[in-house]
Amino acid sequence: MDSSFKPKPLLNKSELRQIKRSKTRVEGKKVITDDVKKLKSLKVTPELSFQESIDYYKEPIWIEYYIPKESRFAFETKYLFILLVDPQTTDEECDLARKEAQEKNEIVDVFGYMESHPDSIRLIEDSYHSTMSMHETIHHIYRNYKETGATEDLKTACYLTEALLKYEPTIAGLTYFRDYSIYNLNYWIRTLNRLKIDFALEDATVSLLIKRRNELWEIENREExxxxxxxxALFFEQAFPNRGAGELSSDDMLLFE
Structure with a gap:
């Protein structure tokens, strides 16, 4: 890695200064707002119908803040609703399997793909030799769900799909099913939402969903x-409390209480 490389912090210097000045806390840590009224006014959930809420991942944010006049801490849970953004499809070969799956409202079944495309087996096995058992498990859970309606293993399929994000991109993925893992993850999130099955994703995955949502807002110039x-911001400070600390100068350290 280039020695000059410096990862971009999740919080900028201005936000970090606000954290130090703040009287508001998340899990005992200061967070990005010194306006307790603003924090308390946040809606617990946005105004969405059940059908609309299916297209969102819901992340709980635990908030603790101090009320000076009452000399006590208040504890609340708000929910960050993150719109699920599906990858765009093209007519390129690498998108055809995902395009077909999307039209049929199915997952991209990597293990099942080999059955119908025997010429792809070698490349897929070479690319997924260390994760093939995960793909096979997802394949069987999905088929069982479609054939019998059994839902007890759907969370397992979701979590396995989440884990597979870490193994992409692969040669087979870029050749036959580009961006299939995020597409499949969105599929499982929507399915679990529709069935009202509780589940929780890793912080890194939630960060990815936020990033994809924010990119859509920027591309389409949507209202903030x-x-x-x-x-x-509260989620990032709670999930990654030490990120961005390296951006502080010695003067910034004076802001610590």
């Missing part, structure tokens, strides 16, 4: 959502 931005 201050409540979402604040809750997202």
């Amino acid at each position: 959502d201050e409540d979402f931005d604040l809750l997202a």
Whole structure:
């Protein structure tokens, strides 16, 4: 790695200064707002119908803040609703399997793909030799769900799909099913939402969902959502409390109480 490389912090210097000045806390840690009224005014959940909420991942944000007049700490849970953004499809070969799956409202079944495309077996096995058992498990859970309606293993399929994100991109993925893992993850999230099955994703995965949502907002120049931005900032500070600390100068350290 280039020695000059410096990862971009999740929080910028201005936000870090705000954290140090703040009287508001998340899990005992200061967070990005010194306006307790603003924090308390955040809606617990946005105004969405059940059908609309299916297209969102819901992340709980635990908030603790101090009320000076009452000399006590208050504890609340708000929810960050993250719109699920599916990858775009093209007519390129690498998107055809995902395009077909999307049209049929199915997952991209990597293990099943080999059955119908025997010429792809060698490349897929070479690319997924260390994760083939995960793909096979997802394949059987999905088929069982479609054939019998059994839902007890759907969370397992979701978590395995989440784990597979870490193994992409692969040669087979880039050749036959580009971006299949995020597409499949969105599929499982929507399915679990529709069935009202509770589940929770890793912080790194939630960060990815936030990033994809924010990229869509930027590309389409959508109106900013201050409540979402604040809750997202609270999530990052809670999930990654030490990120960005390296950006502080010695003067910034004086802001610590």
